[in-house]
Amino acid sequence: MIPTKTAYTRPESIEEALATLADGARPIAGGMSLIPMMKLRLASPASLVDLSGLAELTGIAMDGSDLVIGAMTRHREVAGSALVRAQAGALADAAAGIGSPAVRNRGTIGGSLAQSDPHGDLPAVLLALGGSVEVRGASGSRTIAAADLAVGFLTTTLAADEMIVAVRLPGGAGRSAYAKFHRRAIDWSIVGAAAVIRGTTTTVALTGMAAVAVRATGFEVIVNAGGSLEEAARHAGDGTRPAEGLDGSAEYKRHLAGVLARRATEAALAR
C-alpha cells in the first residue's frame, strides 16, 4: 500500500513547526496511526511536518507537584520511567501495553492523544488522572483539560494549526493502574479501564465504551460510598452505549467494563 503524494519537512524549532502548521501541514509524531491511515488512504495530507526534530518536545520531569511529559516522548520511554511509575502508575501500565515493542519505540504520548482513537488507551488514562495537554498554535498557547480534548471519533478540539507540546498530570498517583482486554497481543483495546486512587477517592475512566473516553460514574459512586468492588463492577458500564461490532455486543462490552474497572482498582489498591 502506498500513500498519496505528500510534502515533508522536519523543522528544528517550534516556531518553524508552527509556521508550517499554519500553512496547512499536518503534524506527524511517531506515525504509528497516521502512516497506516495514509497507506489505506483514509488520510491524504498534502504536506507533513515531522515533529521528531524538536528536542524540547521530549522528556519526563516534575514541575512542582505535576508530572510533565513532552509530547514527542515515546511510549517506550514513558513505560520505562521510574518517575512515571511512581507518580502515575496507570500511565506506565498503559504505555507498556500499547502495540508491540516496535510500535512503542516510535509511538508518542502526544501523538496518541491527538489521534484520539476510541480504542486507544491513553485518553482514558489522562481522564482518570485528571491531566491536561499543553498546546501551542500560531495564535498562542493554551491548556486543554482531558475532558475537553476529545469530542468524537478521531476528533479533538485541537485546531488545525495547533499541536500538543506537553502532557501535564497531577502527580502523586502512584496508586493507579490500567487494565485492558484485547484479542491478539497487538490489537487495540476492546475495552480498557484506568483506576486512580487519591486518598479515599477512586476515579475510573473507560476506553472503548463510547467515541471518547468516559468516566465509569456508576462504578465510582458505589466504591466511593464504601460499596464492594463486586457490586460496583455490575454498574461500571451504566449509561454507556458502546458501538456493537465484530469485537463484541454492547452487553459484552459493559461486562468487560465491570471486570476491567474492578481489575484496575484492585491493582491500584495493591500499590
Add this chain to the structure above:
Amino acid sequence: MRSSIRITVNGVEHDLEVEPRRLLVHALREDLGLTGTHVGCDTSSCGACTVHLDGDAVLSCTMLAVQANGRSITTVEGLATAGGLHPIQTAFHERHALQCGFCTPGMLMAGAALIEGNPEITEAEVRQGLEGNLCRCTGYQNIVDAVLVAARETARA
C-alpha cells in the same frame, strides 16, 4: 517532488532521492536491493518488516524513508559480521526456529533487539517481546527457544 536523504544501512552510507511518501521498506528493498526485509501484512500487524533504527526495532512498513534521514539502519543482511553469524542466527539454525521462513527476518531483528544487553531475559519476557511478530506456521516454541539460547550465548561471548 523528491527529497534528498542520507541513510546509513548496515554500516554503508547511501544518498537517495525519494518521494516523501516512499515507505522505508520500499527504499530498502527496491532502491537498495536489500530484499531480506519482508513485507508481510503491510498493516503494522505482523512484524515481518522489522529493522533496527539506531539500534531499536521499528516497523519499516510504517515509517517513511524521509523519517530515517540522518539515521542508521540495520537490516537482516547486516546482522552477521565478518566474524560469522549473529548468535541469534546461529540459534535459529540450530533450534530449527523457522519453517517457511517468511517471518524469520522480522523475528531475527525483533529477537536481536530484545536480547541486546539483556542476556538473562526470561521466557515470559521473550514471549511478550515478540508479541508484534506473527509466524503463520505457528513455530513459536522453537523461535522462543532460539531467542533464549541466543541471549545466553551473548552473555558468554
